[in-house]
Amino acid sequence: MAAQCSGLVRRTLPAIALSLRTSSRRLCTATKQKNNGQNLEEDSSQNEQKIDSTSTEKTLIEEKVKLEEQLKETLEKYKRALADTENLRQRSQKLVEEAKLYGIQGFCKDLLEVADILEKATESVPKDEIKEENPHLKNLYEGLVMTEVQIQKVFKKHGLLKLNPLGDKFDPYEHEALFHTPIEGKEPGTVALVNKVGYKLHGRTLRPALVGVVKEP
Structure with missing residues (x-):
């Protein structure tokens, strides 16, 4: 009976050992496969993160370029608006100054006709008749001359x-x-x-x- 048990043990132990070795190899293989799967998942996740990061960086660069162009365009419009405003201010100032200087030209033209008549009247007085013996003509002539001189002074005063x-x-x-x-x-x-x-x-x-x-x- 003991001999039979001993023989059974001797036959059974190698089978168990083989089974243990086989199970161990299967476990190691499964562990490696699992680890490899995890590594693949991690690599895939990292690659996706890298792709997302690259895409985000590209989008940010494009937005930066777009914003810089918009800023440049806005600055150009602002500068043009300033230049137009300054030109308008200068033109308005020039118009105001010219209005002050030449606003009386219509009135002056009318006065020129008066000055012309006065000059003709002065020239029409016969010079050989201007004598002390003819005081009325002399006073008239002197009055015309004084009036003409005075009107020219007024003209000069106003340019x-x-x-x-x-x-x-x-x-x-x-x-x-x-x-x-x-x-x-x-x-x-x-x-x-x-x-x-x-x-x-x-x-x-x-x-x-x-x-x-x-x-x-």
């Missing part, structure tokens, strides 16, 4: 200057030629006769002088 270009070079911006004629001893292109004096208001021609100009013989 209105008389143009009497006799003998000057013809200037189309200040003179209006009524005729051209050859005159001996006179330089061509000069004013030989002033039919009507002109006027300038603050350097701007208000009324050109009406003149006759010397031409080549």
Whole structure:
């Protein structure tokens, strides 16, 4: 009976040992497979994280570029608006200044007609009749002269200057030629006769002088 048990044990132990070794190998294989699976999952997760990080970084860069372009465009519009505002301010200021200077030009033109009549009246007085024996004519003439002098002072005070270009070079911006004629001893292109004096208001021609100009013989 003991011998039978001993033989059974001897037959059974190798089988158990083999089974244990087989189970151990299977367990190791399963563990390795599990570990490999976990490693694959971790690698896959890391790769997905890397992809997400790259995609996010790319999106942020694109948004940054877009915002920089919008900022640049906004700054350009702001600069243009400032320049337009400054130009408008300067133009408005210039218009105001010109209105102050030339706002009276209509009134001045009307006064020029009065000055012309006064000048004609003064010139029409016969000079040889102005004598002490003729006090009325003398007083009249002196009154006309004083009035003419005074009106020219008022004109000058307000920037209105008389143009009497006799003998000057013809200037189309200040003179209006009524005729051209050859005159001996006179330089061509000069004013030989002033039919009507002109006027300038603050350097701007208000009324050109009406003149006759010397031409080549």
